Amino acid sequence: MAVRAAEEELTYGELDLLVHAHAERLAFHRVRVLASLMSNGTEWIINDLACLKAGVVHVPLPLFFTPQQWHHTLKAAGVDSVLSPPSMQAMLGSFDFQPIDTFSETLALFRQPAQISLPADTAKITFTSGSTGSPKGVCLGARAMLEVAGSVANATQTLRIRRHLTTLPLPILLENIAGVYVPLIQGAAITTTSPGKTGLQGSSCFDPVLFHATLTDTGAQSVIVLPQMLRAYSAWVRATGARVPSEIRYVAVGGAAVGAQLLMDARAQGIPAYEGYGLSEACSVQTLNLPGADCPGSAGRPLPHTQLRIAADGEIEVAGSHALGYLGEPFARRHWLPTGDLGYLDEAGFLHIQGRKKNVLVTGFGRNVSPEWIELHLTGFAAIAHAVVLGEGEPALGAVIWPRGEVNDETIEACVARVNQALPDYARLGRWTRARGEFSAATGLATANGRPCRQAIAGLHADLFPAISAQPLL
Incomplete structure (x- = not known):
């Protein structure tokens, strides 16, 4: 057995036949750059393999992207065809894509004229949300x-x-x-x-x-x-x-x-x-x-x-x-x-x-510290769901902490104290604060794939550090 899904099971022989038929259909429509807006399933796998077989550039787009991100990626990649559920026709129509064929009961092919110069031998363009949330396309060869x-x-x-x-x-x-x-x-x-x-x-x-x-x-x-x-x-x-x-x-x-x-x-x-x-x-x-x-x-x-x-x-x-x-x-x-x-x-x-x-912090005492190092220590405790360490140019570092569930300040303080015991003095946390919002795309404090938006978090919690945080050198 090659693929098992709720709707069907496919042997390797059956999968090969379906991939071949799908590839021929893409060739018939002269598809050059195909974006897919599809959930996980056998049809996704068949389409991906068919693109490899037919020499079609596949642009698989996550369904968790926003419509604005979809529009950006379709334009940036020079997509001429989109394979998606028919229910997306209105949205794709607003992007100037028109339906031209029905591939199955759950999939339709949409088309618009497009042309773009891509690196030779590009087989797939993978988009990541990046640290800023702006999707960036990476061209990959088969x-x-x-x-x-x-x-x-x-x-x-x-x-x-x-x-x-x-x-x-x-x-x-x-x-x-x-x-x-x-x-x-x-x-x-x-x-x-x-x-x-x-x-x-x-x-x-x-x-x-x-x-x-x-x-x-x-x-x-x-x-x-x-x-x-x-x-x-x-x-x-x-x-x-x-x-x-x-x-x-x-x-x-x-x-x-x-x-x-x-x-x-x-x-x-x-x-x-x-x-x-x-x-x-x-x-x-x-x-x-x-x-x-x-x-x-x-x-x-x-x-x-x-x-x-x-x-x-x-x-x-x-x-x-x-x-x-x-x-x-x-x-x-x-x-x-x-x-x-x-x-x-x-x-x-x-x-x-x-x-x-790019995330390395330089403390007020000139020591370089990777914040992820300390963040891993913090999130190793069950009480802490997310943490971001800040402190560029500060005499001591600080953390913005989003707890997991109902957790009191004493518990968080104990976690911070234990982390500090395991760290050298220059990497210890001098202060911490509860996050004012969950680290998620909805709050703008994280990207769609969960990476913290450090600049936004720092801006929202600017009071973590005193306005003048100089301390005398004794």
């Missing part, structure tokens, strides 16, 4: 994507995974590469359903009860989750005494920093969680922890397709399967690609991520 997928498949083959459950939206490159291409390369089955049925609502809300039920019902042996999903599921298992399904062999955690404490807490509950690291500009996964090759708190060792080195300023650089370029921007191809992340390789070859280079 060879590079499949090279990464093959590398992950080889690295995980000893786990003998036969059933993978897709939990993230398939337009997310991590799930597309590791949750679709990897199982197909391994001859395994993909179980796919809407992210809502696996507990993920939009991009930033998660229900561990639904996740557990689907994990149990499908007999999944592997899943990919985000750190917040793992944190919520581990806490729910601990609180309820529920048993993690014995079938699950590998829970890959990526998309953001994880931290050793969260991994160890999850494993104590029977969740086989392992952290990895990647970036869209290098076709997703670059490093991975695996059973027998594991260092909790690290992002794992480099996979066969990639090389890593650390620049003089501590920035991680990768060589291997790079993107072809950015939409609308010149992209100088180079052997070593700067990632924008700071880190180091330990003696055993494991990569440790220390934070984003």
Whole structure:
């Protein structure tokens, strides 16, 4: 079996026939750049594979994007065709797309004249919301994507995974590469359903009860989750005494920093969680922890397709399967690609991520501090859902904290005190405050994929630091 979904099951032979027919239909309509606005399911997978087969550039758009973001991405990518539910006709009509064909009861093809110059061999354009919420398109080639997928498949083959459950939206490159291409390369089955049925609502809300039920019902042996999903599921298992399904062999955690404490807490509950690291500009996964090759708190060792080195300023650089370029921007191809992340390789070859280079704070005493380092310590406590550390130019750092549930100030203060005990003096928190809003896209304090909007958070909590925060040097 190749694909399992609520509506059907497809063997590898049946999948191949459907992909071939779909590719011919795209060729008949002379589709060049196709955007998809589709939920997880067999039709998404068929369309994605058909685009590869037909040489059509696929622009998979997340359903959690706003209409304004959809409009921006359609224009930026020079999309000439959109495959989506017929119910989106009014919105797409406002973008000048008109229906030209019905692909199924649930999918229609919309068209408008468009032309754009893309890097040669572009097969997919993946959009990320970025740190500002403005989607940025990364052009990827088929060879590079499949090279990464093959590398992950080889690295995980000893786990003998036969059933993978897709939990993230398939337009997310991590799930597309590791949750679709990897199982197909391994001859395994993909179980796919809407992210809502696996507990993920939009991009930033998660229900561990639904996740557990689907994990149990499908007999999944592997899943990919985000750190917040793992944190919520581990806490729910601990609180309820529920048993993690014995079938699950590998829970890959990526998309953001994880931290050793969260991994160890999850494993104590029977969740086989392992952290990895990647970036869209290098076709997703670059490093991975695996059973027998594991260092909790690290992002794992480099996979066969990639090389890593650390620049003089501590920035991680990768060589291997790079993107072809950015939409609308010149992209100088180079052997070593700067990632924008700071880190180091330990003696055993494991990569440790220390934070984003652009987020580094320089304290009033001239010490460089990665805020993510401290934030991981804070969110390692069950009482703290989100935290952002601020303090550029200040004598002491401060934190904006969003607690999980009803938590009193004394509990938060105790968490901060314990974190400070584990930190060197220059990285300790001198003050903290409760966030005035949840870190979400709705409040403007986070992007659609959950990254904190640090500038907005700092502006809303400007009173965290006194207007004049100089202190005498004694």
